[in-house]
Amino acid sequence: MKEERRVPSLGASVAEERGRRQEPTFLWPLLTAVATIVAALIPLLFNRRFYFFDDTQAGAYGIWVEIGEKLRAGDWPLFSIEGWAAGNYAAEGQWGIWNPMIMAIGLGASTGMSAVLFSSIVKIVFLVILALGVFNVCRTYRATPEWSAVAGVATTLTGFTTYMDGPSWVTGLMVFALLPWCWWGLKRLADGGNPLSALIPAYLLITIGYVHGTIMLVILFIALLAEALLLRTGKGALRLIVAGALCGAFALTVYFPGVATAPVTARGTVIGNSGFLGIDITGLASSPIPSSLPQITGWWGAFAPVPVLYIAWFLPLLLLTRPTVAQLRPAAALLVFGAASLLLTLAPSDLGPLRFPVRLMPYFAMSVLIVFAVLMSTVLVSRLTRLRVGAVILALGFSAYLAWSQNPDFVRLHVLFTGLAGLAILLVLLALFVDRPVLRRHGLRIAALIAVVFCLATAVAQKKYFPAAPLPDFQLPAEPGAYDDVLPDSKGSIFVVGEPAQLGEQVWDETLVSNSWYLADKPVHNLYSPIMYTAYSEDLCMTSHGWTCAGAIFKLLSVDEATGKTVAELLDVDTIQILREPQDSDGAILRSRVAPAGWTEVERTENSATWVRDDVEGAVGEPVATSAGTEVEVISNGEEKVSFEVTRTGADGGSVVLSRLDWPGYSVSNGSIGDSTRGYLLTVDVGPESEGQVVTVSFEPPAWNVLVPLMWVAICASVLWGVLGGLLARVLAGRRRSASRREPAAERESR
Incomplete structure (x- = not known):
């Protein structure tokens, strides 16, 4: 067996580690990106439309095109009367109207490129962003580049990301891909780094408008604050609080219109458990088996038809680590975030407006993989004992048993994937612990490469047997024309x-x-x-x-x-x-x-x-009916404003019905908002004195006159903080360099 390999502790500096290593710093991040691209292309070998399923087809892609068309016409996509129930973009949230990244995607989608090709490119780019973000978080917690690369690639191959967010729920993929960059930036901020490294990815994540991502960002703030307090870094905690306040302003602008509009929408308000898309501990315990089809009730029935809870085949290797409380304290945020992710993943199916707890499975999986990279880098045992080997075999076998027990009809498939995982684990153990000169020098690199290769091999086998998402493929045309x-x-x-x-x-x-x-x-x-x-x-x-x-x-x-x-x-x-x-x-x-x-x-x-x-009259948004004795004449009609002249009204006034939904946020001059016709059509009451007057009906999302300035103040404050913080850091660094140059001269004079 080998002598103990020197690995960086959780508190070791990156500079110290670099001093021990003589390899290009870009090598493992590059490998992470390349392997992720290869992994993302594997599903396309078996299904060219893999990234164009369900909500991407019927929802996101059409939104992107509409955003692009509006931007090309010089319009900001805020509100559409012709969109009816889908036209209140601010209340909808997920149009990303404040997000420059979504705007860029919209411009790209509106160029006429194949919908399937464009969607695939967008999603593969975000998978690479995700992998590199995880790599950086691992490195922040002193994981070696090798295990950081393994964690980064493996995160993109977890079951829910592969089969749900990737093919269909693209906004979920986007916020998930950005969250590790928020983590990396916030960790740097707490350690005195530039605030923009945290605030830019946080802004992009929040303004996508996918509330699950924002909730997990809040949990991340809490986890990092707990970590800062444990490490007794008051300045770091204060920086996090300030960043949290700015992010809160971003979130308030994005989500308040939806909250204020909720009384007329179908957003849920109760807590209950129908069991729909809920998971249990048994399914999680089988997550190392790539063929595990856990008991998850969904549109498909009682059992998932694809391995949506799969995390990674190498998780049993965690039994080769020996962490202590003292060693884990500097990485407290990992444990807090992971524990919170697990609790939310196991939550009831309905938490008010939040549905489907399985959507948070990627965050728990990411936490597990980052912890894996950190522990394998810092507290890997120095000697392999029979007890440890037996524990790894037992863990893999137990997970395989649970996978079989949940779906025994796929016994051959379970044997195949368990055997593949077992072979990969064996090769990793040989690379790490066999006492040979080449392995003493390069064993860690070889083990990581084996892990990445077998991740890709597993992905090939997975996509061969499970080539599509368990969600609808409407088979909509690929060509926009x-x-x-x-x-x-x-x-x-x-x-x-x-x-x-x-x-x-x-x-x-x-x-x-x-x-x-x-x-x-x-x-x-x-x-x-x-x-x-x-x-x-x-x-x-x-x-x-x-x-x-x-x-x-x-x-x-x-x-x-x-x-x-x-x-x-x-x-x-x-x-x-x-x-x-x-x-x-x-x-x-x-x-x-x-x-x-x-x-x-x-x-x-x-x-x-x-x-x-036969007779097409008027346009959507205009008056369509008036009470007896009331007549109006339309002057102008737009998305957010319509004006009409009251040419006649009764002695007691009257009412005017418009072909607009009565969204919260409408206001009227020379009239007032009346009771909705049929419970949803905007109705304006006019008094007898209104005859001859122009009535203007305007829409603005609730509190918009406060939220828009708040957003711009938060953006400007973030930029100012980042610029001033960067300048201050340069000044302090210059002073330290000057002081270090003066010290040797002073020592010579004293001698």
Whole structure:
């Protein structure tokens, strides 16, 4: 066996370590990036659309294109009346309206590149950002470059990141990729580094608008504060508090409009546990096995069809470390953050507006892998005993047993992946502990390379047997130009009745789904909105994806008692497309749908019928109904403001209904906000004195006049702190160099 290898302690300086090592500092970060790119390309060998599933297809990509188109037109994407329930971007949050990175992605998406190719590039870039961020966090806690590289690559290959965030939930991937950079920057800040190294990634993470990432950033602040207090570094704790206050200002601007708008949306407010996308300890304990299909109830049933809880095959090697409390104290934030991540991952399925605790699995996995790198670098045992070997074998075998017990139908697959993990662990042990000259000099490097190679080999085998995400692939076209010819005879605002995703990919030349409508550049009600507008959605039985029940057609054509107008008129719907119901296999129900008076059928296929209003009047956002005796004339109409003149009103005044959702944030001059028509349409009350006056209705997100200045003050304060902090650091460094040069001269004079 080998003599004890010298490794840096948790308190050792990086300079001391560099003094012991003579290799380029960029070598292992470069290896991390290259290996991550290779790993990210592996799924494409088996599924070219791997990074274009579910919410990326139906949600994010359409948003990116719309953002890019608006920016090219000189507009800032804040609010859209034609987007209806999906048009309140500030309340939605996840449009990233304050985020320059999202704006750049939007400009890129709107160039016309293949949607599949562009989405894949974006996600691979963020996987590389994630891997390098983890590498830097590991190095901050004195892990060696070799084990830091292993942790960085492995984090991008964990099950939830690979099969959920990567293919579908791209905003989750983005915030996860940025969080280790926040960690690295905040740790540097606590040690006296430039604040911008923490505040820039924190700003980018928060302004993406994905609340799970912001919550984990708050937990990270708490963990680092605890670490600073344990290490008794008061100045470091104060710096973290100031940075936290600035980040709080960023978060308040991003999230307050959504909170203030919550009373009219479908955001949850209760704590409960339906078991949906919840996990248990058994699933976590099988996380070293790449084929483990844990018991997680989801859209797929009771058991996950892919290894969503997989972390890394090499975790049993943790039993070769011997940490003490004193050694772990400088890395307290790792333990606090990891423990909090675990608790949240095991939380109930519904925590108010937060759903699906399994979404936080990547953060727990990252914590485990960083701890692995740190412990393997600092407290690896110097001698391999039979007891240690037995413990590693037992841990791997127990995890394999749990994987088999959860899904015994895949016994051969479990044997294959367990055998692959066992072989890799054996080779790592040989590299670390066999007493040979070449291994004494290069054993650590060889062990790390073995680990990275087997991570990639495992990824190949995983993607061969599990080639796709367990989420829908709507098979939407890859080329943006394919969306241009949908509903060529439509006019004005469109409403689609039915569930297009249920009819298969053959309907995409007739209709679209959710945010893919942005690519067709047609105003449509049926966009994707995770918050929804409750009363509107319930009235039209519309889901968050914009799908409706078949009965929505009858609701559209029904007459509203209060106004005497049809619901379609109140919503300014000029085109209705009715889709065949999935159970209507012979199309009989669809054939029975006949255009009523005032509408003309312009297209009919075996899957859809399209009607257009004979007289298209006005535009979305304008007045659509008035009370008896009241008449108005539109002067101007825009996204956030509409003006009209009251040409006639009754003795007691009147009311004007506009084809706008009654979002919190509207104000009126020469009138007042009245009770919503049908519980969701903006209604303005005008008095008898309003005749001849111009009424202006304006929208601004709640508290926007306070939040926007707050955001700019926080941004300017961050930049000022960073610039002044950098200048001060240079001045102090110069003084220290001058003092060090004066000391030898003083010593010579004394002699």
